[in-house]
Amino acid sequence: MTTVLETLDKGTAYLTKKGIEDARRNMQMLISHQLSCTRMDLYLRFDQPLEETDLAPLRELLKKRGEGVPIQHLIGYVTFHRRDFKTDARALIPRPETEELAEWLIKNAKLPDSPRILDMGCGTGVLGLTLAGDFPNSHATLADVSPDALSLARENAAELEITNVTFAESDLFSALGSQTFDLIVANLPYVPETDRPTLAKELAYDPDLALFSGQDGLDLIRRFIPEAAKRLNPGGWLALEIGTHQSTEVESLLRAASLTDVLTLKDLSGIPRFPVARFSAPEN
Template sequence: MTTVLETLDKGTAYLTKKGIEDARRNMQLLVAHQLACTRMDLYLRFDQPLEETDLAPLRDLLKKRGEGVPIQHLIGYVTFHRRDFKTDARALIPRPETEELAEWLLKNAKLPPNPRILDMGCGSGVLGLTLAADTPGSHVTLADVSPEALALARENAAELEVTNVTFVESDLFTAPQLGGPGYDLIVANLPYVPEVDRPTLARELAHDPALALFSGADGLDLIRRFVPEAAARLAPGGWLALEIGIDQSREVEGLMQRASLTGVLTLKDLSGIPRFPIARCGGSPTDH
């Protein structure tokens, strides 16, 4: 009978052959998901024999992963800032870089009491719900043009028992509920992939909604609309923080400066890529 360790080894070899990066971790996640345990638990269960009732669904999951279905869709969740968020084809799979942005803001953006926060293009809700859960007294609005993404964000809010949030379906700021100034922080992980990159993207990205990925020839069509509108809705001293793609920082910094925002800078992600343009409505991002 096949043991957990033998299953891990065989599955890892299969995924490696299929060109899956980090094949061992992927296989561990699949086995842990099937056995309803953690990856760490597997180390204590290497010698455990697996019944066909577990092996059959595992083979199906393994085949799908080898075909490029994202691991997050197969196990149904992604861990983001210590919490598990449901993820599926209704919204962009949260990326590790976005978690870096959330952590920087929680540490460095000194907000007033009971701040108003907006997460524009919220997708599954990881940014807005994280800020809501970790910012006492805050009220966070999560907005997205996709009703499917908003439904997923609502499910995550309910699962995590985050109640200080409001959900708005809107194409950027077109919804009346989003009008007027007064936000202490606006965050956005909007589509920023250039249309010309579509044929070269990793096959896993084909499972993300195109609406959440592409934004014109250079990837900045939506951000060009968004920045001046967001700047007009910040409270004095309010923060604007975005996530962008490679080689887009200079253009986005220019948009922020032309919108009369101050202290404009772009933070690098852990890979050294200028990834997070930050600015304020008066003041400086270094004032913390």
């Protein structure tokens, strides 16, 4: 009878051979998903024999992961700032870097007592729903041009019982009327078309609409920043996620839109990843 530890070791070796990064963690996630336990629980169950009723679906999951299907699609969720979000092919898989942005904003953005928040290009909803959940007196609008992404974000809001949100199918601000906000966050597509041939195979499972934005990746951001600047309340924050080597131009766009306190925060890998800026109303 095959034990949990033997299955973990064999699966890790298989994924390593297939070129999957962080193979052991991936295999731990697959086993814990199949056994409906946490990864930490596995350490207490290493000697547990696995029945064929568990081994058969595990083999299928392992095969798909070896083919490059993202682990998040296989287990059906991603953990983001203490909450589990459903994720599938309808939207971009949330990245750990985005969680860093959410946590920085929760800690550092000094918002009014009842702030209005906008998550533009919300995808699964991880940014907007995290902020809405951690600022319970806020009202958050989650906007996306993709109806499929919005349907996934709505499902996540319902599952997490986060109710201080509304949803809008919108090409940037086209469907948002004259609304203004105290915090606008955006993880818009920023991958250059020129990078398409070199991307990791897992990214093939993300929608193109959520990844690519022109030859240098900044087409949509160039449209977005001037519009977003006009929608900020006095003292309001604008925060984005961008790609490698894009910070200098994005900072210039923010300053050209008359925003202040412009800086780009580095992610845990040291990459300038999160430009933030504020709207300072002119003094009378």
